Amino acid sequence: MDGTDATDAANASNRRSSGFKTRTQVAEARRQLLEDISPHERIDDLSLGRVDSRVLAESITATRAVPNYERAAMDGWAVQARDTFGAGDRSPKVLQVADDTAESVPDTPVGPGEAVRVHTGSALPDGADAVVMIEQVTQVGTEIEVFDAVTKHENVASVGEDVSKAQSLYDPGHQLRPSDLGLLKSVGHDRVSVYERPTVGVIPTGEELVQSDPGPGEVIETNGLTVSHLANRWGGITTYRNVVTDNPAALRAAIQRDLTKDVVVTTGGSSVGTRDLVPEIVDTLGSVSVHGVALKPGHPVALGVVEGTPVIMLPGYPVAAIVNAVQFLRPILKYMGHLPCESPPTTSAQLSQKIPSEPGVRTFARVQLEATVTDTDTDTDADIDNATSTIATPTRTSGSGVLSSVALADGWVIVPESREGLSAGETVSVEQWEWST
Incomplete structure (x- = not known):
């Protein structure tokens, strides 16, 4: 064991002995990470056919009137x-x-x-x-x-009834929609300057992980695949790396290799077990500002920065990895790429059963939605007298390793830190996080 490996081992031992005695609140953890990084300023000059959903890096004015004749x-x-x-x-x-x-x-x-x-x-x-x-x-x-x-x-x-010549249309930071592209073309723009999409290196870790045909003690790698596609959906350009084993030198090399990216994401090895080495390695390369967040599932997440590059260390359990990716990777990508970070759509529903939670911890309970029809007039069967309501049924209130509980759910209910669970029959907002961009 060389000096660096010995330091990593000592740090790991200290963290394992202390455990997660204190856990950072979600909003504070996000604030600390954002405070240490800056958006990139790289720009692409692209044709209109390639800029749907991209973010403008320049102000746009009309070069001609629409219509340009009566x-x-x-x-x-x-x-x-x-x-x-x-x-x-x-x-x-x-x-x-x-x-x-x-x-x-x-x-x-x-x-x-x-x-x-x-x-x-x-x-x-x-x-x-x-x-x-x-x-x-x-x-x-x-x-x-x-x-x-x-x-x-x-x-x-009349001339200029739709758009007048030299009219200001868009400011930097506007995310382009298909209707915007049509307007840009009509006023004389064939190309525009947009911010480059942020790049992401996704590194799955764990010596037990395989890509196919698992044997005894082996697990199919899914976290890196899932997170890579989520990152692409959120505006990033992802490089999905091969699995890295729980070896300090290998983990350090993998993280250093991807410091050319805007964001580095690791999956697995973020807790305080004997094989959870990633936070200690990141701490030797840069700094870990947060290790342990008050959310469930997935409190063993860690957040750090190495040479100005944010490193998000996601837990190895699939549901925990997804929850933390939504809470931390998504806003980081939006911030780095000048993208708007809008809240996911929600559906109002009535809980079919109680959802327990721990005070002081933000809990994400996966639910399925079902529409029910209630006859509000006993004297007629007319559809106009029927009321439709939506019922939310938890698919799982615990079990951060049960991937199907997310994949088969319609969304999740967020129990805030201030509540000690939600009661059956309570009206809640179901966050349909996977529909968002």
Whole structure:
């Protein structure tokens, strides 16, 4: 054993003897980690076809107006509005057809007492200042009868009605949506500057882990796979590494290799057992600010920073790894990549049974949702008299190693630190965390 390994062993022994006598609150743990890091400032210049869901790194203004010409807002006839004044059902105004070719961009100008056929979106002919809807016109040979008067600019989209030239559209930090891409193209932008997606190295640890065909004492590696895809969904670009055994030198090398990433995530080896070496190794390379968080399942999470790179050390139990990934990896990725960190959607439901919890600990209880229909009127079977409610049934209130309890759940109920459990029949918010981005 060299000097470094001896130091790691001594630190591990100290932590194992002390255990988790104190556990940091979730909000405080997150605050401490965010305090020690900064968002990256790397930028990509990309075409519009590649920036959906990306975050703008520049202000965007319109380089041209939309529309950039006066256009018909309805199918009908372009006219001079004053020629229609007084038109009605019993006394139509008669105008001469100057052009009836129905072209999308008619070239024929409109003079006094004349009309030109136009379609929605076509340019308004010179001389015209309004459009009569086709439903209000009857054509008789080379003349039309107008049965409804129009005012100046009626049924006409003026220049810049949608967007004016040089109008400010978006600020840096805006996450682009498909509708934004259409608007950007319409105002003359083919490329924009966006922040690069943050990079993540995911390192599964544990000598018992295998990728397939487990033998006695072996376990299929799932945490790294799950966390890698969650990180991608949350805006990261993930490198999913091979399993690293519980060897100090191997673990140290794996962590140092991924310090080129924006975030390093390890799974397993984060507690205080004899093979839980990761926090001690991170502490020798940098610093561990949090080891043990007041949440359940998954309190043996550790958070640290090495050379400016956040290192999130997730527990080895699958549910504990997922809970902590949502609580810590997701906000870190959003922060590092300038991404908005919106709360996941929730569904209001009624608990079918009690959920126990420990005071001072934030508890995540996995639940399934079921819609029930109650007949509120005994005199009729009409659907209008039926009420729908949603019932939340816990799939598991304990057991952080039971992956199916999350995979088969619709979400989880968060019991706050201030509560000692939730009662059956209580209305709760079910956080559908896996639907969020």
